[in-house]
Amino acid sequence: MAPKSNSKVKRACEAMQVFGYTEEIVKPVLRNLLNLYNKNWKLIEDENYSALLESLIDSEESKERQKSLLEDEPEENEPPLKKSRFCSQLNHSSLAKHDPSPSADTCTLELQSPSKQKMAGFTTESYETEDVELKPFLLKDYQGKGKKQSFSESSPVSTLPNDMVVFSGDNMEGPCNPSSHLTIKEKGDTSLSYPALVPKRRLRFDCREEPNVVGSSDASNKGALVEYDLSDTMPLKVPFSDNLPDSDVPLAVAPSDGSRTFERQDLEFLNSEHLDTEGNEKGVTSSSQQDIASSQKGEVKIFFVYKPCSSSDFRPPSLDAVLKRMEGKYIKSYRISQPGFSLLRLMENLCECYLTAGTKAKAANEPLAGIESQKQHPVGVRYDAANHELHFAPDISNGSFKLSNLIKVSPQIPKFPASGNRDIVCYMVNFNGTKIYGAEKDKTKKVLKLPAPSTMNNSVVVQKKDSSPGLPGSAYYFEDITNGQEEHRISLINEFSHEILHVFKYIPKNIIFQNAYVKFLLARISDDNCCSHCSEDCLSLDIPCACAGETGGEFAYTSGGLLKEKFLENCISMNREPQKHGLVYCQDCPLERSKNNSMSGVCKGHLVRKFIKECWHKCGCSRGCGNRVVQRGIAVSLQVFMTAHGKGWGLRTLEDLSRGAFVCEYVGEIVTNMELYERNTQTADERHTYPVLLDADWGSEGVLKDEEALCLDATSYGNVARFINHRCYDANLVEIPVEVETPDHHYYHVAFFTTRKVNALEELTWDYGIDFTDHSHPVKAFKCCCGSELCRDIKSLKRARK
Numbered sequence: 001m002a003p004k005s006n007s008k009v010k011r012a013c014e015a016m017q018v019f020g021y022t023e024e025i026v027k028p029v030l031r032n033l034l035n036l037y038n039k040n041w042k043l044i045e046d047e048n049y050s051a052l053l054e055s056l057i058d059s060e061e062s063k064e065r066q067k068s069l070l071e072d073e074p075e076e077n078e079p080p081l082k083k084s085r086f087c088s089q090l091n092h093s094s095l096a097k098h099d100p101s102p103s104a105d106t107c108t109l110e111l112q113s114p115s116k117q118k119m120a121g122f123t124t125e126s127y128e129t130e131d132v133e134l135k136p137f138l139l140k141d142y143q144g145k146g147k148k149q150s151f152s153e154s155s156p157v158s159t160l161p162n163d164m165v166v167f168s169g170d171n172m173e174g175p176c177n178p179s180s181h182l183t184i185k186e187k188g189d190t191s192l193s194y195p196a197l198v199p200k201r202r203l204r205f206d207c208r209e210e211p212n213v214v215g216s217s218d219a220s221n222k223g224a225l226v227e228y229d230l231s232d233t234m235p236l237k238v239p240f241s242d243n244l245p246d247s248d249v250p251l252a253v254a255p256s257d258g259s260r261t262f263e264r265q266d267l268e269f270l271n272s273e274h275l276d277t278e279g280n281e282k283g284v285t286s287s288s289q290q291d292i293a294s295s296q297k298g299e300v301k302i303f304f305v306y307k308p309c310s311s312s313d314f315r316p317p318s319l320d321a322v323l324k325r326m327e328g329k330y331i332k333s334y335r336i337s338q339p340g341f342s343l344l345r346l347m348e349n350l351c352e353c354y355l356t357a358g359t360k361a362k363a364a365n366e367p368l369a370g371i372e373s374q375k376q377h378p379v380g381v382r383y384d385a386a387n388h389e390l391h392f393a394p395d396i397s398n399g400s401f402k403l404s405n406l407i408k409v410s411p412q413i414p415k416f417p418a419s420g421n422r423d424i425v426c427y428m429v430n431f432n433g434t435k436i437y438g439a440e441k442d443k444t445k446k447v448l449k450l451p452a453p454s455t456m457n458n459s460v461v462v463q464k465k466d467s468s469p470g471l472p473g474s475a476y477y478f479e480d481i482t483n484g485q486e487e488h489r490i491s492l493i494n495e496f497s498h499e500i501l502h503v504f505k506y507i508p509k510n511i512i513f514q515n516a517y518v519k520f521l522l523a524r525i526s527d528d529n530c531c532s533h534c535s536e537d538c539l540s541l542d543i544p545c546a547c548a549g550e551t552g553g554e555f556a557y558t559s560g561g562l563l564k565e566k567f568l569e570n571c572i573s574m575n576r577e578p579q580k581h582g583l584v585y586c587q588d589c590p591l592e593r594s595k596n597n598s599m600s601g602v603c604k605g606h607l608v609r610k611f612i613k614e615c616w617h618k619c620g621c622s623r624g625c626g627n628r629v630v631q632r633g634i635a636v637s638l639q640v641f642m643t644a645h646g647k648g649w650g651l652r653t654l655e656d657l658s659r660g661a662f663v664c665e666y667v668g669e670i671v672t673n674m675e676l677y678e679r680n681t682q683t684a685d686e687r688h689t690y691p692v693l694l695d696a697d698w699g700s701e702g703v704l705k706d707e708e709a710l711c712l713d714a715t716s717y718g719n720v721a722r723f724i725n726h727r728c729y730d731a732n733l734v735e736i737p738v739e740v741e742t743p744d745h746h747y748y749h750v751a752f753f754t755t756r757k758v759n760a761l762e763e764l765t766w767d768y769g770i771d772f773t774d775h776s777h778p779v780k781a782f783k784c785c786c787g788s789e790l791c792r793d794i795k796s797l798k799r800a801r802k
């Protein structure tokens with residue numbers, strides 16, 4: 001067995017060598033860890049020796065701290081800080097003074113550091129454990145690796161937070177549940193309570209030299225050494241004494257309006273004795289607060305608060321130095337390889353999250369004033385048809401809609417079916433959940449029909465300011481139809497009718513259905529087709545690189561990410577006045593071929609469109625290059641809404657958009673025209689269809705094979721663009737073909753850009769380019785309700801004039 005374990009040691013040392021730790025440093029730490037983990041190599045080898053690496057880092061830090069402790073050895077009779085802190089927690093007068101020889105009446109827990117400095121209670125330091133035989137200490141209701149350890153009621157307790165607890169021996173390692181209790185007892189006395197938590201530290205009880213430790217009836221537990229790994233815990237409500245070591249600098253999150261969100265007593269030196277009448281810390285100068293990060297508008301801040309007067313040698317370090325130290329540690333221990341990793345950014349994000357979560361939490365506790373506030377407080381509803389039960393989640397704004405969080409409200413479901421045959425499409429729960437409404441849709445149907453579970457999962461109801469007829473003060477609302485797949489959430493709202501969203505699968509990128517021939521081959525991208533020698537941002541080059549070739553040697557985008565005027569103007573004109581630009585006619589049109597069962601029909605002509613070509617993987621520029629816009633995805637705030645004038649769902653912007661701004665790409669299944677035609681004939685009664693032909697370059701080639709004549713169908717799989725309605729002639733969006741992955745123009749991206757400045761809440765529209773008299777067009781003919789003065793649907797115009 002020995003050689004096997006030797007080779008394990010060797011491998012561990014080699015793994016640590018990468019991080020600059022020599023064998024001499026690694027071995028003692030490894031020995032400790034083996035002791036601690038009861039020689040369980042798996043725990044040490046897991047995640048590429050991360051436990052070992054962390055121990056090494058801790059050990060280094062601990063050595064440094066001990067060094068400075070030794071230099072600062074306290075006076076003989078001076079009570080050690082940690083001891084008195086512990087004692088004040090226990091409210092145990094006999095511990096108020098340090099007594100090196102504990103009696104039967106005194107607290108029985110002792111700490112032993114390598115410096116042999118005795119301190120009763122606990123420490124937030126990490127201590128060497130070399131040559132110590134570790135034994136399990138007692139834990140009440142401790143659950144480790146599925147095993148439950150119970151101890152007698154007589155065991156005194158101390159609460160631990162939801163945390164990791166590392167014990168040696170007897171299967172005692174694993175997560176500790178929030179109600180786990182540490183069993184520590186004063187001899188002959190009652191329970192002790194000291195849930196002292198300090199983040200990212202180890203807490204260790206050393207009872208080796210204490211005869212009075214009562215852990216269990218088993219005397220062998222006397223003198224045990226117990227270690228808690230308190231990583232990632234927050235400082236909790238602990239009545240700390242003011243004898244806090246100066247190095248314990250708590251981190252606090254607070255709204256910057258001055259009202260602190262943490263409870264002051266939670267921070268040891270901010271408890272009442274330390275506050276003056278105005279609630280400020282007594283004797284704490286302004287220098288005791290050091291800002292770290294804040295939310296964008298400064299509503300929430302993270303800062304260090306320290307006690308400048310408590311130690312003469314504590315000098316607040318520069319924030320840079322602290323961050324550098326932390327970043328170094330984190331990059332090492334968590335193997336963060338992202339070059340741009342920034343702890344500061346992480347903190348800023350933390351502030352933003354704090355703000356968002358706080359805002360939502362507040363909204364959840366307030367009665368609804370109107371739709372605005374409700375938007376931040378969507379209610380999740382789920383109907384269990386089998387049991388005729390209704391469940392709701394009071395707030396799913398954080399995106400979680402777990403069944404376990406739902407509240408069952410079945411007794412309150414009204415008896416809808418009693419008054420006739422109704423089709424309940426959605427239940428609605430008002431804000432406080434006391435009233436529930438059923439929305440009815442089709443009274444002719446006999447079955448109680450509910451939306452498909454995938455629709456119901458995050459279907460929610462919001463209260464409106466003005467109630468609309470039929471829907472008592474409510475609207476149908478989805479928090480995010482993308483299911484988190486886009487950078488920004490895209491909500492959906494219906495304030496006008498009972499219509500709910502038909503099931504479709506949201507996909508952020510095109511996917512091939514079956515027969516379409518789409519191949520992204522790096523080998524097909526020639527040097528003329530990419531800019532492998534570029535770096536950073538191609539738009540900043542004096543002479544545009546090869547990627548501008550497609551657009552006549554000039555990039556299509558401005559440095560501000562908008563389309564250049566000339567290019568945009570040309571694309572708009574091509575859409576509005578196709579005759580001016582001339583159509584090309586296929587010898588053997590794939591579109592006609594698909595309609596006529598492989599027999600060629602007469603081509604109706606296709607526009608030869610201008611392509612944008614974006615830089616891609618083979619290019620040398622960065623992801624932030626200005627010639628990469630569409631591939632970065634949706635960057636504006638959008639909402640799907642029920643239109644008022646019979647067009648069904650539509651898409652609107654929630655922010656002002658400049659002319660030439662990219663909105664979104666049309667995403668769907670990549671299908672051949674044959675496949676599309678088959679689909680359309682099979683689903684003839686579908687009200688809405690969502691195909692877009694990829695015919696921008698059909699004219700430039702000879703006869704296209706079926707698998708090369710493609711289109712995008714967003715009927716079952718699609719993104720938000722499937723909700724963009726048609727407007728004749730003066731639509732505010734224009735579609736432009738974009739080449740990204742392949743120079744082969746059979747497949748390309750269809751991107752929408754604004755044709756003019758669009759105001760927030762305006763509907764976004766696009767001219768489908770359909771001929772309303774052509775009933776064989778893939779987009780099924782509809783009565784146009786675009787409302788444009790230039791509407792091409794003559795019948796619609798006539799209807800409107802009547």
Ligand SMILES: C[S@@+](CC[C@H](N)C(=O)[O-])C[C@H]1O[C@@H](n2cnc3c(N)ncnc32)[C@H](O)[C@@H]1O
Pocket residue numbers: 646647648649650687688689690721722723724725726727779780782783784785786787
């Ligand atoms: C791509 S979808 C647009 C989203 C669709 N309104 C919905 O509710 O899902 C195209 C369908 O929307 C409807 N539509 C789009 N523009 C319209 C318009 N101007 N007038 C009437 N219906 C329109 C037609 O039924 C068309 O087939």
